[in-house]
Amino acid sequence: MKIFILFLIVTSVESYKILCLFPYPGKSHYMVFEPILDELINRGHHLTVVSFFPATIPLPNRRDVSLQHLAPPNVEVLDLKEIYLKTQKYFGLENYFGHMSIVTSLAKSNLLICERIINSDVFEEFLAGKGEYDLILIEHFNSDCLLSLVHIYNVPSIGLISSSMMPWTMARAGAPDNPAYIPGMTLPFTEKMTFFERLINTFTLHFYNTWFEYAIWREEQKIIENKLKRKLPRLSDLGKNSSAVLVNTHFSINGIRELTPSLIEIGGIHLHNRTIRELNEPLRTLVENAEEGFIIFSFGSLVKGSSLPRKQMKAIINAFARLPQTIFWKWEDDISDAIKIPKNVKFEKWLPQYDLLNQQNCLAFITHGGLLSLTEAVASSVPTLIIPILGDQFGNAAHAQKAGVAEVLSLTEIEEDVFYNKLLSVLSKEKRQKAKLLTSLWRDRPQPAMETALFNIELVARHKGLDMSSGSRWLSPIQYLLLDIIAFIVFVLFISTFTFVFILKTFISVVQIYYRNKEKSS
Template sequence: MFLSRVFLFTLIWIQTGAYNILCLLPYPGKSHYMVFEPLLQELESRGHNLTVVSFFPKQNQSNRRDVDLRSLASLNIEIVDLRDFDYSVFGLEKYFEHIPLITGLAKSNLHLCKRILDSEMFEEFIAAKGDYDVILVEHFNSDCMLGIIHNYGLPSVGLMSTSMLPWTPRRVGASDNPAHIPEMMMPFTSEMSFFERIQNTICHYFYIWWYEIAIRWEEQRILEKKLGKRLPKLENIAKNTSVVLINTYHVWNGVRSVPPSLLEVGGLHLHNKILQPLHPDLEKWVSEAKDGFIILSFGSLIRGSTLPEKRLRTILKVFARLPQRVVWKWEGNFIDVPDNVLILKWLPQYDLLRHKNCVAFITHAGLLSLTEAVSAGVPMLAVPILGDQYGNAAHAQRVGIACVLRLQNLDEVTLEDSLKKVLTSEMRERAKLVSKQWQDRPISPMENAIYHIERTVRYKGQDMSTHARWLSTWELELLDVLVFIVGTLVIAFLVVRNAFNSFHRKEKQC
């Protein structure tokens, strides 16, 4: 088997050649990098030469060089305090709480952009040194690295660890109609009520114009000052991206009309994922759970041990009444828990989800966690906290594999009722069915991603986006055509009316 894989990779390398690839991953979020790292490893294994600029460097290998950005910012690991999100203002917080978070994060990345551009380790990329064939760059809430793409004059491939951001569709000429396309920060699916469409529309256009004015204009200024030359608009550089690899798949993330340049590769981070044996004590604990076990984890960004005292007491009371056992990721000091609860500072989440005794997953609805649960066929209780987690949870609920419970509404009754629904045989069977549909694809996410990266190099770029990306809002919404038609009708009406009046005046004179 090993020799056959070596032969296959050798054959691929002979056919395609080894490409020089520059990877710009300037965001210090671990969950983001976890999506990209398997892709980088696969490119390495196929003989391509990589230069990776990131906050998560690996040991340099024969065909990979890492540029370490860790000295420029702290890593975004377990930094979110749940107490900051446990409040309610007449129930309105779910409509507005994402605004300070998203705008604050983008502003933070704006400052990080300047630090990276001014850093000593980034000087070679400012000077466009190195002989590269293609640039892989993260598309998130900063376009700072797009100026580097233009600096090299190379084709690029976008990487997205999240679902689509408000400004993503216009870059590839896809529809972004808020009447049926929910914003990633909103707890909606494509089936929205009138009031929800109002909220979604306001949110959509607010973020598009705010991002353009507050972030992109400033990044344009910073880049032009640093590079010492005028650049095309960053938005236009983004529109020349050959392919955008996005970490979703329509089976549970929802169906959207997109051009071939927007490639869904949800599950990319699970490529060649090998189940690891659990620690003997943990294996014993979960294997002896007669009614199965539940996992509780809030991921790598949120510090789960910052649960407000009121919510913590509620959860412990409900857990004590469950026949199932619970494995709980708790990063702080150990606390007194019921006999059926085991707390650990770190969980082998993927391995636990794949365990035959796992019956449910209580999660913050991060995209990676939900993807792993969907892959394993495990039903979920989603407690979204921030960012795209609201939209992720809504889509999981829509396809029948999750119940959603907001932290502000978490009490004994709602938690117990939600867990009862998640633990039903119907939801467990539904989760298994969706898992099969999710995995049943004509080509694996990794093969799809690699093919389009290599194809981009072979043809020195790809043009697979629609021309709609180059149209202004005025043209795209046919407002210019509408004005022309209305103007023509008005002029025609005035001409006919004047002619009619003139005819009547002549008749009277006769």
């Protein structure tokens, strides 16, 4: 009976051929998109998936095109010692500008990946036009390299963003991106900013857009046009033509945005149909024996947690020794004999993070504030201590703190007493209560994130593309800010005033001449 019902569901939905392009080698990014691909296959669509993470077993209606030979996956590539040294150059402003060198270097590495992809057999295959597609799904991140295929195939596209919105996302869709009240993803601000914060926010927004235009978009344009031996529309303009952009955010934890119909929030979609798995030994026994509860400490997949500077490492260890709770710490390397480890600290090279977060005696989560980790904490009603490192983690941390479910501490601020007191605040009853309330708000939606995503994907394919973005995306800054209209009005007022004054002066002169002549004649 269930098979028959599934057959009816699948056959009631028109089947589409979809090309999925994921040119970024970050595993955490791909984890967001994978459930969408699985559900599209379940609904009978045919997928060609170009990524660094091909399926390990053959799947029906799915053809994988691997990019693995072009670059290694971005896993544990960021060294905290190097990041700490780089942030010392900003004279106390590292929370505002310390991320710039990291973000720009990561984007530069993607420029190299773009060149490899464009000159690979993979790109040659798609240039040959193998396969006619109804729709293209493409990751919108810090590269627009494969938007060239959207133009070549001339089919509608939908962007997918696994993080918070990039600095250029809102403008591409014609949505307001006023830095007076919309904080940048890389800054530790919320909607209410001081004059100084608005100044930094404005500078950062324009820095990233200008830098990306000249350092990435234009360079990618050259690479592609050299390959094709012909001119293409601007890649940024091709991005503006996206029918929709599905963003892994939700207003409850990412702040309020004025969105066009093309910008669609699907926050938490990587948890679709996610079940809580039983813990393996010996972890299960350690959790059960944690009578005072336990804390999880992880910097995610991109940051190598074991590269923590020795000063911060010592401060954290000493703070943990003062706590009754057990701490499960994701630590990739062997532990140095020079470091005295308290009995309540357990180092693990890998942790089943979501399964641990959903244990009843999980009391807190120390995290870098990556969107996936933060979302999992919110979904599990676990308060957090966030130590942001790069990208959208600063903005994520600020909004979580505003919601009352987190404390925030920068890498450079870590000292034993400061860290200990922040953690005590996170462990408080008040924080746990607010975490439960936020979970309730986060879950309370008109429909699940997956249904929202599938509806919009099929909507665009069904109508062979849609224009759901504001026309403001095509306006220059001069036009958008009405500076040309203001200049025209000022010019007209000036000419009108000048003309009026000239006529008035001429009239007065004529009158004066008339009376002088009259006096002479009398």
